[in-house]
Amino acid sequence: MKVFWFILCLLLTFFDYAIGAKILAVFHAPSFSHYILGVKLLRAVAEKGHHVTMISPFPLKNPPKTWRDIVLEDLTKGFSFGNILNLVTMSSYRKEIMINAAGSELVQRVVTHPSFKNVINSNETFDLIVLERFMNEALLGLSHRFNAPYIVLSSTGYSRRTNEVVGNPGSTAYTPDLYLHYGYNMTLWQRFHNTFFYCFAMLHKHLVVLPKHRNILKETFPDAPSLEDLFYNTSLILLNAHVSVKYAVPSVPNMIDIGGFHVSPPKPLSEELKKYMDDASDGVIYFSLGSIFLSKDMAPEIRNTILRVFSKLKQKVVWKWEDENSTFSKPPNVRFEKWVSQQDILAHPNLKLFITHGGLLSNIEAIYHGVPLLVIPIFAEQFMNAADIESLGYGLKLYYADITEENFSYLVNELLNNTRYKENIKLRSKILHDQETKPMDRALWWIEYVIRHKGAPHLKSVTLNLKWYQYFLLDVLALAIVIIVFTVAVTVICLKRMFIKRQKPKTD
Numbered sequence: 001m002k003v004f005w006f007i008l009c010l011l012l013t014f015f016d017y018a019i020g021a022k023i024l025a026v027f028h029a030p031s032f033s034h035y036i037l038g039v040k041l042l043r044a045v046a047e048k049g050h051h052v053t054m055i056s057p058f059p060l061k062n063p064p065k066t067w068r069d070i071v072l073e074d075l076t077k078g079f080s081f082g083n084i085l086n087l088v089t090m091s092s093y094r095k096e097i098m099i100n101a102a103g104s105e106l107v108q109r110v111v112t113h114p115s116f117k118n119v120i121n122s123n124e125t126f127d128l129i130v131l132e133r134f135m136n137e138a139l140l141g142l143s144h145r146f147n148a149p150y151i152v153l154s155s156t157g158y159s160r161r162t163n164e165v166v167g168n169p170g171s172t173a174y175t176p177d178l179y180l181h182y183g184y185n186m187t188l189w190q191r192f193h194n195t196f197f198y199c200f201a202m203l204h205k206h207l208v209v210l211p212k213h214r215n216i217l218k219e220t221f222p223d224a225p226s227l228e229d230l231f232y233n234t235s236l237i238l239l240n241a242h243v244s245v246k247y248a249v250p251s252v253p254n255m256i257d258i259g260g261f262h263v264s265p266p267k268p269l270s271e272e273l274k275k276y277m278d279d280a281s282d283g284v285i286y287f288s289l290g291s292i293f294l295s296k297d298m299a300p301e302i303r304n305t306i307l308r309v310f311s312k313l314k315q316k317v318v319w320k321w322e323d324e325n326s327t328f329s330k331p332p333n334v335r336f337e338k339w340v341s342q343q344d345i346l347a348h349p350n351l352k353l354f355i356t357h358g359g360l361l362s363n364i365e366a367i368y369h370g371v372p373l374l375v376i377p378i379f380a381e382q383f384m385n386a387a388d389i390e391s392l393g394y395g396l397k398l399y400y401a402d403i404t405e406e407n408f409s410y411l412v413n414e415l416l417n418n419t420r421y422k423e424n425i426k427l428r429s430k431i432l433h434d435q436e437t438k439p440m441d442r443a444l445w446w447i448e449y450v451i452r453h454k455g456a457p458h459l460k461s462v463t464l465n466l467k468w469y470q471y472f473l474l475d476v477l478a479l480a481i482v483i484i485v486f487t488v489a490v491t492v493i494c495l496k497r498m499f500i501k502r503q504k505p506k507t508d
């Protein structure tokens with residue numbers, strides 16, 4: 001009998017594994033760093049035996065066996081933010097408007113794309129939808145269409161956009177807006193501006209952005225419930241965040257920090273680059289502004305300023321420079337590399353400083369390997385990241401417009417000479433590595449948990465049941481005022497009566 005049960009269990013386990021869950025993921029943002037984050041997670045999900053269908057603008061190289069790509073070809077044809085450098089000085093208000101407009105335009109393109117339509121008009125079934133939290137509200141209709149719960153991956157960590165859908169406390173006293181230049185630790189004026197910006201963003205969202213998404217939802221999924229019903233029905237948010245990266249903030253039970261999950265064990269560098277790095281007795285500086293803004297598009301004056309500063313250093317420099325045909329001269333201690341495996345170069349013991357745009361993935365990789373940062377923020381939430389990095393003391397920031405020889409040289413020397421930054425980032429690194437479970441294992445466990453518990457509605461915060469005036473206790477305040485007014489009125493009337501009665505005999 002025991003043997004029978006054993007075999008049955010074994011068979012069931014195998015059966016369960018072999019079938020796996022069917023997961024539909026949509027990572028439509030035409031930004032490679034958003035896509036890569038989604039792929040990193042879902043590849044691991046597929047390698048556990050689940051069936052992943054990925055809808056995105058990019059095809060995946062070497063996909064796992066249970067992976068299906070649905071590529072949205074030409075999604076971004078004729079779609080451009082222009083020169084990325086224009087975003088450096090753009091006001092936060094214009095940025096918010098522009099990026100939201102781009103978001104709804106992109107979603108419109110996704111839902112009218114033939115490959116997407118094929119999926120929603122098919123008779124396929126899915127057990128789970130995985131989306132990004134990135135201006136894609138109308139896509140939540142997928143959850144209704146396939147009658148499946150949805151989880152969200154946020155590439156930016158805790159923010160207004162992630163907090164609101166799960167009812168997480170995110171007061172503007174300590175939650176800076178993504179597009180402002182403040183960290184979590186704000187001065188009075190910064191909190192004032194942050195709150196003002198929040199009100200602006202909320203008005204813009206409710207008056208302009210959501211109506212657009214409501215229309216798209218209605219056209220694409222005609223019998224879907226209201227956008228709000230879908231919006232506040234997130235089963236789980238996986239956040240690219242960790243206490244080692246920023247300040248600790250409140251977090252409801254269905255927000256799970258998985259910051260660092262994208263970091264892989266280091267692989268060896270190319271022979272040539274490894275020798276270059278090994279021979280650098282005074283250390284190496286690595287310079288890369290990420291994959292969207294290319295160093296080669298930098299103004300030539302700024303480039304020359306930076307090269308002049310580098311020429312005076314003892315350290316060697318590896319600069320991710322995308323144009324191998326550049327003709328200008330460069331100092332002998334600077335080496336251009338068209339493409340570098342960033343995580344692997346950060347892992348090299350001779351790396352002393354990382355000059356970066358401050359994207360969150362780069363920050364986390366630098367913390368992982370304990371390399372101090374000089375941040376030159378370019379766009380999106382990089383200004384906010386820069387403020388936090390400086391405030392937490394594991395790096396410094398320099399705005400692109402402030403790059404002068406004096407400024408740049410001062411900051412690079414300060415970061416190289418003052419051991420404080422290295423000590424701080426080593427501490428952060430220790431915090432990132434000292435975890436109960438690995439971030440990726442945690443992500444996988446929670447994804448399967450949501451599938452096992454059919455959307456895990458028990459995790460939803462009770463705050464989502466409250467109307468906004470209940471949440472802010474405005475009804476309680478109103479009741480308190482009524483009680484106070486009533487009590488005062490009654491007291492006054494009683495006193496008056498007593499007073500008048502007592503006075504009466506005297507006047508008689």
Ligand SMILES: *[C@@H]1O[C@H](CO)[C@@H](O)[C@H](O)[C@H]1NC(C)=O
Pocket residue numbers: 123
């Ligand atoms: C789905 O539709 C295809 C034809 O379009 C059909 O062959 C298949 O059996 C259908 N599957 C289910 C589960 O209904």
Ligand SMILES: *[C@@H]1O[C@H](CO)[C@@H](O)[C@H](O)[C@H]1NC(C)=O
Pocket residue numbers: 185186391392
């Ligand atoms: C927050 O900023 C203030 C002023 O800049 C500073 O004095 C304080 O130490 C900071 N707090 C933390 C936790 O870094």
Ligand SMILES: *[C@@H]1O[C@H](CO)[C@@H](O)[C@H](O)[C@H]1NC(C)=O
Pocket residue numbers: 322323324325
């Ligand atoms: C550099 O020049 C080579 C040969 O002329 C050419 O094939 C290549 O596309 C050029 N690279 C860039 C980035 O312009």
Ligand SMILES: *[C@@H]1O[C@H](CO)[C@@H](O)[C@H](O)[C@H]1NC(C)=O
Pocket residue numbers: 397398402403404407
């Ligand atoms: C950089 O230089 C400008 C003036 O050119 C100055 O206003 C600014 O404060 C400097 N920034 C830093 C970080 O030194």
Ligand SMILES: *[C@@H]1O[C@H](CO)[C@@H](O)[C@H](O)[C@H]1NC(C)=O
Pocket residue numbers: 410413414417
């Ligand atoms: C850093 O040290 C180097 C030599 O060790 C020196 O030339 C440079 O002036 C120092 N910079 C600062 C800011 O102290």
Ligand SMILES: *[C@@H]1O[C@H](CO)[C@@H](O)[C@H](O)[C@H]1NC(C)=O
Pocket residue numbers: 143144149225229230233235454455456457
């Ligand atoms: C919300 O999600 C639950 C599963 O977690 C599901 O049963 C319910 O139908 C969803 N509601 C809407 C309006 O989609």
